[in-house]
Amino acid sequence: MDGKISHKASTADSVVIRFAGDSGDGMQLTGTQFADTSALMGNDVATFPNYPAEIRAPQGSLFGVSGFQVQIADHDITTPGDDLDLLVAMNPAALKTNIKDLPPGKMLIVDADSFTAKNLKKAGYETNPLEDGSLDAYRVIAVPVTTNTRNALLDLGLDNKSMLRSRNMYTLGIIYWIYGRSLDHTIAFFHKKFKNKPKVIEANTRALRAGNIYAENLELIPTTYQVRPAHLGKGRYRIIMGNTATAWGFIAAAKKAGKELFLGSYPITPASDILHELVKHPHFRVKAFQAEDEIAGVTSAIGAAFAGDLAITTTSGPGLALKGEAIGLAMMTELPIVIVDVQRGGPSTGMPTKTEQSDLLQALYGRNGESPIVVMAAHSPADCFDMAFRASKIALEHMTPVLLLTDGYIANGSEPWRIEKLADLPEIKTREPENRDNWMPYRRDKETLARDWAYPGMAGFEHRVGGLEKEEGSGNVNMQPLNHEEMVRIRAEKVRRVAKDLPRLEVEGAREGELLVVGWGGTYGALHSAVQNMQSTGRKVGLAHFNYIHPMPENTADVFARFDKIVVCELNTGQFFKVLQFEQPGHKYYKYNKIQGLPFTVTELTNRFNQILASGHTIEA
Amino acid sequence: MTGEKKYTYKDMASDQEVRWCPGCDDYVILRSVQKALPEIGRNREDIVFISGIGCSSRFPYYMNTYGIHGIHGRAAAIATGVKLANPELSVWVITGDGDGLAIGGNHTIHVIRRNVDLNIILFNNEIYGLTKGQFSPTSLLGQRTKSSPFGNIQPPFNPGELVLGSNGRFFARVSGNSAKEMASIFIEAEKFKGAAFIEVLQNCVIFNDGAFDKYNDKKTRPDNQLYLEHGQKMIFGAERNKGLRLNGLKLEVVTIGENGITEDDILVHDAHNPDPTLHFMLVRLESPIVTGIIRAVEEPTFDQRFTQQMEARMAAVKEMSFDEFVMAGETFELE
The missing domain is CATH 3.40.920.10 (Pyruvate-ferredoxin oxidoreductase, PFOR, domain III)
Structure with missing residues (x-):
């Protein structure tokens, strides 16, 4: 994968x-x-x-x-x-x-x-x-x-x-x-x-x-995404829609982890199809619960995660805003849940049936206090399967909430998906403790800093978790100044260390040269085509498309250093651009943004790339 | 999953120091729960306490069971997730009048409507304690509080009406200073399959002291509180000579031995009557206030329906592995 x-x-x-x-x-x-x-x-x-x-x-x-x-x-x-x-x-x-x-x-x-x-x-x-x-x-x-x-x-x-x-x-x-x-x-x-x-x-x-x-x-949404089968690798395929692929990725992850899958969700365009798909599969021991509101969607998932299920919640931008406090609770209690945000045009109710990538900063920072979680994004309809699986694996193995961003464009789009056999998917190792002697709920793995996952029914591991600051180790309520600082740093470091398990950032097209095109999420198809077009005209242009945004792949700085200019392309006013300038300083950044509720077209991208290549200095878009 | 282990109340207490104000009824509730739990026949590892935010919500930290101290108002929703994940667990929700009826009101009515098999204890002190004395959704009209210096102008909820109005199947009310009654009601709530809602009239010694004195004080209680038991006559009073009877569509307090009233005229409590009409009248009564298990009518629970539907689908759908599932339907091979 x-x-x-x-x-x-x-x-x-x-x-x-x-x-x-x-x-x-x-x-x-x-x-x-x-x-x-x-x-x-x-x-x-x-x-x-x-x-x-x-x-x-x-x-x-x-x-x-x-x-x-x-x-x-x-x-x-x-x-x-x-x-x-x-x-x-x-x-x-x-x-x-x-x-x-x-x-x-x-x-x-x-x-x-x-x-x-x-x-x-x-x-x-x-x-x-x-x-x-x-x-x-x-x-x-x-x-x-x-x-x-x-x-x-x-x-x-x-x-x-x-x-x-x-x-x-x-x-x-x-x-x-x-x-x-x-x-x-x-x-x-x-x-x-x-x-x-x-x-x-x-x-x-x-x-x-x-x-x-x-x-x-x-709220009818067109299916638009299209891939020519002639260019796919060898294997058996089926056509799959993004939201269906997301649902199936979670089912596969639950099977692989030996867990039951719990979904707590409240209907919202364009995410509801994930709920519609998962309610069809009680025979896979999928428990899909339509809650009374967005907050009950995520908090029921927190309850299910505490009780030992692979627990997820699905929503779109406005729903993510409502879930913010609860995601903070999941982060504080260090419980494994996956939140899926199928992004749509914002702000407020915005344009429910139109696509946009404007929830990135909300996903990264939209919670009170210091509350880092893993943020990742799927780049195509079929990729939703892999990313849902990956998100589950990271959540369970690192004991952290994971936020998976997709968008209305890939969620409702379809493309051929190379069918994955369960046996070929990576193992998922959950963190149930065995030895109860001197056991503590916030005992951590030395490498990943993930805490243990003991849940009701396991005798001798009875413990309480909650939103109040914890004492490292015991998990008891503790508001001492130095303990708080230590805990804030540990929770951040735990999420940073997820990077060790991430695939390297790959570059398509030129491996080094004049211009690196940077994107994330559902814009992959257009960026890929545009970069290919640029390549065919002899320009040294590469594409680095991010599936993992927090933390970023460990080789990100190395990749960026190999290019003269970097252009960050997003369907927002420059949210990832903002993040990169801070987290990956020292590069010559340009940006290209579109905020029309529509995907990029190849033509407008290539025009912009040519303009940047021709310019001598950094221009603010 | 019945418990084989034997416990005393001490086994149910965690090692954490209890930090409520001295004299708070919360101590009585905590002790009553700890006394009830050894009687319910469940192992400690199969019991979960879930709370929201507020004075009462510190409760899970004091129990030597599994527990979650959640966020404000969301305990019922968290508990629903716990119960669906593992329907075998004994799940308790600890909430207050602010947590459960204001910020969490939506979850409260829906968890009752769905009839999730939970035991929900509402610590009703008619005031916000943890945030230092603002009025709550059960504060009385005219009540002067930190946030209503000229008197509260928001009419209160009656928790019993709210529960019955949400199609509640189990509603009990009990004095916060009555450990024995509480423990017996908690045991009955645990036996009851469905959302069992218990309103505790809990005195806040700091911000609303004496709110329930009329009903809870040893001296005034007998004439002002009617403690119901299923199948028993609705009789109260210091001299056990007062009772309730129906007069048209109204409940009426009568005195046995006066105006030709005999014990035969007094209503017999039927908590199991599916028709909630009389239960509504009882929860609305103010003089006397009615306590005890007012309604207990079993229906299939949400978790039962959920599990049954899942098992029915498993039986109906031919056993199919994930690999078979993704290969079903239209697929194609590419070289």
């Missing part, structure tokens, strides 16, 4: 969507509107209409399916794309004829109302694919489009057939929200096209808005 999977990641600088429905469903119009709106917003667009031969084939039949594919991108594109990122299927026949082009893990939106016995039969389905598990590999969003459209238009006095003509616009409203498109162009289009039919304008506008609001309330 050490090091990174060597694959070429191409991030979602482009999106491929196919609208498929009955030939009467208005799919061409829907697709065209999406393409036009995107073009007006500055995207390059390529489209590919696919009409049935018949002008009006029998409704619901396979040969009556009409499709319209559109690729939008921030760079020049020449094709409407190969693999779909999103398939919209207005009926079972549309699903049947198009699903083969949707890779596993991608999003599928269907009109659930159209999956009637009659339509299923026409499409040749023996069982309902929405219910028989055959679509489990996809992110299925089953929306009652027909019902919702009708409800939105009820008081307009239209007949049923006219109302249902706006189903396509309801669906388009959903897609517009997912991809952050403006409704303006399409509404203007209604006014032009239906100039003398105010009711039709009103119906279509309402349907478009209703779909838009529906998607907002569901």
Whole structure:
């Protein structure tokens, strides 16, 4: 598991969507509107209409399916794309004829109302694919489009057939929200096209808005991340989403440690899918507990860790803020818990469905008092598995809370994951004491400074822990000045020594030279591609992508010293940049930041890298 | 996991010096718990005490069992995690009126709603002690405290109403100076499967001295406190001649031997009645205040339901290793 999977990641600088429905469903119009709106917003667009031969084939039949594919991108594109990122299927026949082009893990939106016995039969389905598990590999969003459209238009006095003509616009409203498109162009289009039919304008506008609001309330997030399988190493793979990989990593860690897995969690976008995944697996002795609030999520995990489970809690930025005090308790009691923060756009409620890396400083410092914990970050959907496993291993072996950062982009993205066998994963050795003679709860391992893990049920090890300052060794309450100073230093040193167990910081591309690109977390795909592009133009550019932020890999200073300039790229205003300037002083730092709720694109990165290479002195971005 | 070891109360005390104010009822509660524990038939290593923050929350440090002194208000949530991790444990929550009803109110109502098998002891002194004398959610209207110099204008909770309103299955109330009653209630709470909530009327000698004198003082108690026992008549009074009867939808204090009232007119306490209507009336009564186990109605506990669902899934799902699990579904081979 050490090091990174060597694959070429191409991030979602482009999106491929196919609208498929009955030939009467208005799919061409829907697709065209999406393409036009995107073009007006500055995207390059390529489209590919696919009409049935018949002008009006029998409704619901396979040969009556009409499709319209559109690729939008921030760079020049020449094709409407190969693999779909999103398939919209207005009926079972549309699903049947198009699903083969949707890779596993991608999003599928269907009109659930159209999956009637009659339509299923026409499409040749023996069982309902929405219910028989055959679509489990996809992110299925089953929306009652027909019902919702009708409800939105009820008081307009239209007949049923006219109302249902706006189903396509309801669906388009959903897609517009997912991809952050403006409704303006399409509404203007209604006014032009239906100039003398105010009711039709009103119906279509309402349907478009209703779909838009529906998607907002569901907080639908696009799946975007994409990796070309051709560049992956040998092995057996499956497509996995980031949040699923996180969940599975914890299950694997619990198995490996011989522990039961406890999750205490409160629903929050975009982290809830980890809870949704773990509640499915009680047969693996996974105990997933939906608590009354974020604080109960983390404190129940602390209780479970005290009682001998591998205990975790999952959340996003606002939830992490609420958990701060309790994480301090876990640090003080030196109990092994893992906190997952699936970052989203902040501050405050911010942009729940958009990605950002702006919780880094909160993760590092967002607690009262001196309370260092281990902070790490996953860099891709599949990497979430490794990082969840690693976080658990560190927590259990070093008796410390570990905070794992992912983000909405990789959590909802998917990519091929090389399937790991339990036997091939590293061992996890937990720290139960055996000898009770003169045993003390804060007795520490000489190398790691980790304390023992004695829990209820173990006779002769009864002890109390708590948030008050401890006496080293006995763990009794102690507020003596020198003891406090010693304890603060021991807790910090214990976390620092985790570095000895970390993999070295690897450099991709040039091993030394002009520019070192530094990133962390979910920006890996874009940074990797950008650095490859730079390499191909002959520039000596390397990439050091951090999975471990506190502590940092021990060879960090050595790596940094080999480059003339360092640019720290983050989806925030420069949080890691700030940390590096303090912890790794003496280098020529630049930064590149984007705070738009969107991932980096390769183009903007390479532009910035070229600018830095051309500049003679340090510039503040 | 029943205990085979025999203990005395001394075995339950840790080596830590108890640091409450002299004369505090907390000492009586501590001693009552230490006396009750040898009777519950559990080994010391299977007992866990969990507290939040406040005077009462120092409690776990004084017990020679497992324990967590948590953070403010969160004891019930921590305890839920302990219980789900190991449902075999005897788990006790120590909290106060500030810890459990103000900052931790949310966890309190939810732990009761879920019916987690815990014993929750609420030290109710109607004041904040550790932070030096501010009003609490159970302080009386008009009460002058450090933070209400002109009188408290926040109407109080009645903990019994809160518990029953949260669909509480077990509620008891007891005087903080009555060691014997407390010990017997603690033993019953431990036997009870579910969230057992015990409100102790605990006198704070420093900041709210005498708050419960009317009910707890030896001289005034008999006429002002009705200690209930399941299956017994609701009779009280220095001369044991007062009792409760229902008059329409109201409880009424009557005197046996007056106005033709006989003992037959007095209500018999039924703590096991699933209908909480009468229990609500009893917890609301102020004169006399009603103590003892007011409600004890067993239902499946949260930890039972949790474990049962887990075991049902284990039985239903064909035994599958992790390796088989990750290989199930669509996979592909790359050279």
